[in-house]
Amino acid sequence: MSNALNEKPNAESLPVSASAGILLDGRYIPPPQDKDGKIWVRTTALVQADAEELYTVWRNVEAAPLWQEELTQVTATGPTTSRWVMESRGKTIEWDSEILADEPGKRIAWRSIGGDSENAGEVIFENAPGGRGTMVTVLQEFRMGKMTSAWETLVGRSPKQAIIENLRHFKALLETGEIPRTQGQPHEDRGMIGKMKGSAYGENIKTRREAIALQVELDPCLRKIRPHLLPRS
């Protein structure tokens, strides 16, 4: 783990102590603080799946819209580069991304390389103690810009919370084959306040996985890895 701590996805602006790693030489490292227009979020989830499996799904960037909120498409543009498109209520945000570090089964680090978003992040997969699954830790940073503010105002989720929710969706999808949701269920008209609260609760936010939940359009990578969890064709 300490090796992983030496790699920094964005050396220029990272504080010395920053990394997705939570421990250094047995010492707990708190998440970095927001500073100078930069927002940090670190979040972690214990997932009942192998590190290898989780790594493979995460590394398959084109499948990200299945579990990341409001992403419409990710297209690989090279072995380590990809184009990301987010669409929310008529607005489109696009950026390119590049993978900086890639350790199969262990760790991926990336950063944006132009477009509407300035972000960088890393994810680490580690065996949990006692064979209780895999601990997945994500550290992501953004610079407040078009994307982050649009996200907040349009989607009704702070970008920090969105990262936390994305990891939650990733875990749910990998553990159960679906992401829990209530969008589309019946209720009596909620009125103005109820509608606003629904957004505040995040109940209107979509992942493509939810949008296509019952169809069989699924990523071949997911299908290969967790066939028992996915809709049969």
Add this chain to the structure above:
Amino acid sequence: MKAVCWMGTGKVETLTVADPALLNPHDAIIKITRTAICGSDLHLYDGFIPTMESGDILGHEFMGIVEEVGPEVTNLQRGDRVVVPFTIACGNCLFCKKKIWSACDNTNPNAHLMEAAYGYSGSGLFGYSHMMGGYAGGQAQYARVPFANVGPLKIESDLPDEKVLFLSDIFPTGYMAAENAQIEPGDTVAVWGCGPVGQFAIASAFMLGAARVIAIDRLEERVELARSLGAITVNYSDEDVSVLTALKDLTGGVGPDSCIDAVGLEAHSAQLQGVYDKVKTALMMETDRPSVLRQAIQAVRKGGTLSIPGVYGGLLDKVPFGAAFGKGITMKMGQTNMHNYMKPLLERIESGQIDPSYIISHRITLDEAPEMYKIWRDKKEKVTKIVIDPWMEKRAA
């Protein structure tokens, strides 16, 4: 379809809403044949549970016939008769694997709301606020049941609905309460509240080996039901009755080995502390009225166990924690881990050990539900349990 909707504190209406549809691969749609109103629904009705929104469909105790299943539900088919547990569990997370189903990690789409309040989120529940998932409830003609591959219990015998309906919540809840009470053969167990949960806690305490059960309530029709199970009853509204003295008198001064709080956050109290809690909750300085909890901590014997199936939602005041520490007691509580109990309890019903329908006092239509919420809250008409037939047009004579 018709559904009972929460339209604000103290306001429930039966309205026509859209039918539910399959949304996720592990969903099933159930045509509901019987559903019930629970003591927990009163906490919503009275506005004690935050994040209820106008328009939400109520109800979490229901059963019915499978109408449609999602592509990943392999254990159920159209036409199967099922009882649905009120807690929704995925079956695959760490907590489900540990059989702490009501702590499931993957079934609350609004987990962040509960995390903000409780540190961590529990499982999603039907019809029980957006913090608990925002799922539409089962006081309706149809319901969507997520993770139908894990929860619903198939009923293959021809037992009538009324005998198995309470496997959806209150029978397992009473049973887990007795299990949490860590009863040893020969023990004396005190149960506060002779509502449905209290009733099944009393019955289960006997099944788990209690020698004596002492049941406490103020409603004569309910203590009468408790006596019919073999409990000693203490009616605290009788003149000169002090519950603490009664429990000492009935245990040779030792106190009950286990105490069960089957009342929860809306406990009634005639004493000064009741007024204190009313004022404080009205001023939003306290969210719950823990008068039974206080009494039970005081009453339980040294080294005894306190089991709490009654629901608490937030911040409690003046809880005698010193007494709890001083006596070295154990406390166990929580939403019921439904999936552990449904099958074994169905077997007890099938073998004739217990007929849970004995608590039913009212059988009503969906249209009557709003009126019955009032009666249920005020404990009028000797109400002990209300069952709704969502397809009945007029109440049977």
